[in-house]
Amino acid sequence: MDFESYKCLSFARRGRILTIALNRPERLNAVDGVMHEELSRVFFDAARDEGSDIIVLTGAGRAFCSGGDFGWLQEMIDHPSEYHKAGTDARRIIMSILECDKPIIAKVNGAAVGLGATLSLFCDVIFAREGGSFGDPHVSVGFVTGDGGAAIWPQLIGYARAKEYLMTGDMIPATEAARMGLINHVVPANELDARVDEFVDRLHSGAQQAIRWTKASVNIGLKQLASSILDASLGYELLTNYTDDHREAVDAFINKRKPVFGGAS
Template sequence: MNFDQYQTISFTRRKRVLYVTFNRPERLNAVDELMHEELAQVFVDCSRDPDSDLVVVTGAGRAFCAGGDIEWMQDAIDVPSRFEKTAREAKQIVYSLLDCEKPVIAKLNGHATGLGATIALFCDVIFASSKAKIGDPHVSVGFVAGDGGAVIWPQLVGYARAKEYLLTGDLLTADQAAAIGLINHSVPPEELDARVDAFADRLNAGAIKAIRWTKMATNIGLKQLAHSAMDACLAYESLSNVTRDHQEAVNAFREKRAAVFSGE
């Protein structure tokens, strides 16, 4: 596979493990239009890559992924029709993760929020630095958690806990997330690389076809759920894109102040 075409994601290899690194560290790996386009394609390419049997997803710098870039949000407010493309890509991101036969491990080197949390939670096994936090604060910017959060959170922690965190946008520490089953493991940051590599090597030393197909069998119900819900979730998010509260939240973020919501 030719991964050189990617501009916001970088790739390295160790044995038959492919490391996919979100690479906008100066923006805490926040997702802009180009990165969103690349995220919609990257797991398709990973699945087709003949030189790897397992994928590890992580972030460059201090964060895993800080969700949507605020300037990109303003662009979608200014030209709402652009959200049609965003919605198509959002489905592709989730579906391609679920369709990737190779095990995908999320290595949360730092905070994972919004879309960053969604990508992490749709991975197969999630390791996080104990210093990392995870959450889906879409509502904090006046946005519906429509890009997959409303699908995956209830499956991992139940509907009551999922709604508590999705409706408040509160972040959890890695320890808290592991304790409620949102992620698999919270580990000391100095041990994160070694723990992930050891787990990757364990899987790759196994009967890899049986492991792949077990993943796909396990994902059947989740794929059905995602396909039945994502269109409605993204339609609600599209509606929230043109609300006054969303614009107020974007303005407040830019002006480094608390947002004052009006419910409009």
């Protein structure tokens, strides 16, 4: 892999384990346009990386990912053509995770919000630290849950629960997320690295082709589902980029006030 071509992602190797870290810790790893574009290609690159068999996805600093950077959201309001490109990249992000035959393990070291939650939930096995949380508050900023949440949440916790959390944007503590089956494991913060290393080493000691092709087999249906849902949900999200409610939500956040939504029009 050409690690030097990435500015907002960092990389580390431990033997044949490749760790990819979202690396904007000063912004709680909020996704801006540069990181979003890099995410649209990193899993394709990692799939072809001859030096690794297993991928760990995590965040630098005290958060996994706080969602979309509001400066970037404002930029897409001001220049809608930027969203058109982001929509194409968003589809590539999800499909590249699903098409990568190497196991991808999420090490969620804090809050996983919006696209951050989506990234973690599309991974194959998800470990989170106690005190972490998961949520997809797209609606809180007047956005449709377009970047994959509408596809993955119902598969993990059922439609009724998924709609409740996606329509409210409520955050879920990691312990509750594990209890309801949204994620696999929640562990004490000081044990997170060791537990992930232990699991990854166990996978790596197994039959690699059998493990990869098992993942590929399980993902067949999920790829079909995600592909069809993304085509619609990203289109709906694009439409909400033009709404007064979205403009109001972004302006309210930037100016540190509560948004006042106007309702359906």
